[in-house]
Amino acid sequence: MSALRRPTLPLGERPPLLQMQAVDKVFGGTVVALKDMNLVVNQGDFISLLGPSGCGKSTALRIISDLLHPTRGKVIWEGDHGIGDLGVVFQEPTLMPWATVAQNVWLPYRLRGKTYNTVKDEVLEALRLVGLENFLNAYPRELSGGMKMRVSIARAMVTNPRLILMDEPFAALDEITRHKLNNDLLRLKDKIGCTVIFVTHSVFESVFLSDRIVVMAARPGRVLQELRVDAPYPRGEEFRTSAEYAAHTRAASGALKEAMGELA
Amino acid sequence: MTIAENRPLPVAEALDEDEARRARARRVEGIAKWALPVVMMVLAIAGWAWVVAANDIPHYILPGPGRVWTSLVEDWGMLLDAAYLTGWITLLALLLAVVGGAGLAILFNQSKMLELSFYPYAVILQVTPVVSIAPLIFIYVDSKIAGMLLCAWIVAFFPVLSSTTLGLNSVDHNLRDLFRIYGASRWQKLRYLQLPSALPYFLGGLKIAGGLSLIGAVVAELVAGTGGIGSGLAFRIQEAGYRLNIARMFAALSLVAAMGVFIFAALSIFSHLLLRKWHESALKREG
Numbered sequence: 001m002s003a004l005r006r007p008t009l010p011l012g013e014r015p016p017l018l019q020m021q022a023v024d025k026v027f028g029g030t031v032v033a034l035k036d037m038n039l040v041v042n043q044g045d046f047i048s049l050l051g052p053s054g055c056g057k058s059t060a061l062r063i064i065s066d067l068l069h070p071t072r073g074k075v076i077w078e079g080d081h082g083i084g085d086l087g088v089v090f091q092e093p094t095l096m097p098w099a100t101v102a103q104n105v106w107l108p109y110r111l112r113g114k115t116y117n118t119v120k121d122e123v124l125e126a127l128r129l130v131g132l133e134n135f136l137n138a139y140p141r142e143l144s145g146g147m148k149m150r151v152s153i154a155r156a157m158v159t160n161p162r163l164i165l166m167d168e169p170f171a172a173l174d175e176i177t178r179h180k181l182n183n184d185l186l187r188l189k190d191k192i193g194c195t196v197i198f199v200t201h202s203v204f205e206s207v208f209l210s211d212r213i214v215v216m217a218a219r220p221g222r223v224l225q226e227l228r229v230d231a232p233y234p235r236g237e238e239f240r241t242s243a244e245y246a247a248h249t250r251a252a253s254g255a256l257k258e259a260m261g262e263l264a
Numbered sequence: 265m266t267i268a269e270n271r272p273l274p275v276a277e278a279l280d281e282d283e284a285r286r287a288r289a290r291r292v293e294g295i296a297k298w299a300l301p302v303v304m305m306v307l308a309i310a311g312w313a314w315v316v317a318a319n320d321i322p323h324y325i326l327p328g329p330g331r332v333w334t335s336l337v338e339d340w341g342m343l344l345d346a347a348y349l350t351g352w353i354t355l356l357a358l359l360l361a362v363v364g365g366a367g368l369a370i371l372f373n374q375s376k377m378l379e380l381s382f383y384p385y386a387v388i389l390q391v392t393p394v395v396s397i398a399p400l401i402f403i404y405v406d407s408k409i410a411g412m413l414l415c416a417w418i419v420a421f422f423p424v425l426s427s428t429t430l431g432l433n434s435v436d437h438n439l440r441d442l443f444r445i446y447g448a449s450r451w452q453k454l455r456y457l458q459l460p461s462a463l464p465y466f467l468g469g470l471k472i473a474g475g476l477s478l479i480g481a482v483v484a485e486l487v488a489g490t491g492g493i494g495s496g497l498a499f500r501i502q503e504a505g506y507r508l509n510i511a512r513m514f515a516a517l518s519l520v521a522a523m524g525v526f527i528f529a530a531l532s533i534f535s536h537l538l539l540r541k542w543h544e545s546a547l548k549r550e551g
Contacts, residue, residue, distance in 0.1 A: 065441075083447035088442060090442075098541075098542045111443070111448045112447075141542060
């Protein structure tokens with residue numbers, strides 16, 4: 001994966017990666033989880049799906065990852081789309097407790113029939129990127145919550161996928177760890193140039209991480225508006241304390257309030 | 265008062281009051297774990313000997329422990345042969361229970377139709393007391409050994425089947441999604457996800473099946489009534505009962521109990537070895 005850094009072009013110049021076209025998802029014939037969702041994801045985007053509970057953020061991710069089929073509409077990938085195009089990070093680290101860190105990261109390759117030795121370098125590199133190269137043989141139970149999440153991120157990145165889906169990955173972590181992992185995630189994205197769709201409840205997290213924030217509302221789940229955060233990467237502590245960050249946070253908070261208001 | 269105040273510690277300032285108390289409790293518990301059962305047994309045997317001597321109970325009603333010990337020594341050759349047979353039936357039945365129970369669980373897991381078709385019959389087989397099935401089995405099965413194996417298997421396979429089935433269905437749903445996203449085949453999902461997830465459940469069922477296969481073997485022997493060469497411990501108990509050789513009954517019984525304890529201990533160690541690195545049940549926590 002190390003050799004394959006994809007360049008990230010400025011917003012507006014990026015070629016499309018996938019499109020959700022007029023996607024509806026209805027559960028049990030009555031519950032409209034997602035209504036007419038249109039989203040163009042471009043190569044190199046860091047998109048946050050921001051919204052209250054029940055707005056269909058996770059449903060959208062599940063449809064993109066083909067775990068759910070849309071009731072109407074479709075998801076179209078640019079070019080050939082196959083296994084290995086996707087990396088996924090869930091809210092829980094979702095590691096196999098019986099396998100070591102290295103075996104967990106090896107999993108996406110293992111399921112494609114690759115032996116450990118043929119992909120050892122990739123596994124090592126992914127673990128080095130998340131700072132866990134010294135924990136190859138540790139079992140998940142020996143790691144802290146933040147470290148487990150890093151392993152999960154390494155597993156999502158190891159095949160250098162075209163798109164990484166993250167479903168509230170840091171929601172269960174404490175504030176300090178969350179802060180640190182946000183910084184690390186941006187560093188990683190800068191290194192490998194991946195495309196990310198990131199589901200979150202947190203305005204601060206979405207502004208800090210993403211260049212596009214898609215604000216969603218509930219009942220029915222739908223896209224309310226899209227905000228752009230055009231601050232350049234890499235972003236660090238100075239961005240967190242800047243007036244620009246505060247302005248974006250205010251805008252995102254306003255949009256979220258609107259989304260919540262509609263709910264009430 | 266703490267240990268830290270009384271004597272120097274190997275590591276300076278290592279233990280505070282809590283730690284010292286915990287260390288002392290651990291040490292006491294470590295000794296008590298072995299010492300208490302031994303003391304209880306010695307007391308029980310002494311009490312038994314006293315009751316027999318004080319009341320002058322005849323040995324064909326209740327022999328004293330000395331007499332049981334003598335019987336154990338004198339009949340050792342015969343009892344050992346009997347234990348050998350019972351042990352073999354038990355082990356083979358357990359092995360078949362593992363293969364049959366886990367195999368059926370995997371088949372049921374792979375095909376809902378198979379599960380719907382056969383699971384109720386597995387339950388019926390389990391809930392019908394083996395004592396009532398055994399006489400029928402010995403009518404239709406010529407070989408006594410095969411009949412005994414079948415009896416023991418019927419009792420032992422169900423816990424393996426039900427706990428493995430539960431384990432195979434208890435896979436973390438996010439991991440299941442992950443395997444789907446990565447395009448895992450049915451075989452890969454079974455091999456890398458479901459079987460390891462089911463392992464702790466399977467081992468729980470195995471421990472129960474170990475005890476049950478001994479019960480099954482004993483019941484089968486009692487029903488089969490094998491005589492002459494190839495008679496197991498249960499048959500020896502029955503035979504000694506007919507002869508009012510109560511001491512030998514006790515001696516054979518103690519061997520059956522020892523066998524049960526051995527099976528349980530061996531399976532517990534086996535289970536610990538397989539799970540010690542990762543499973544919650546094998547972890548020690550502070551505090």
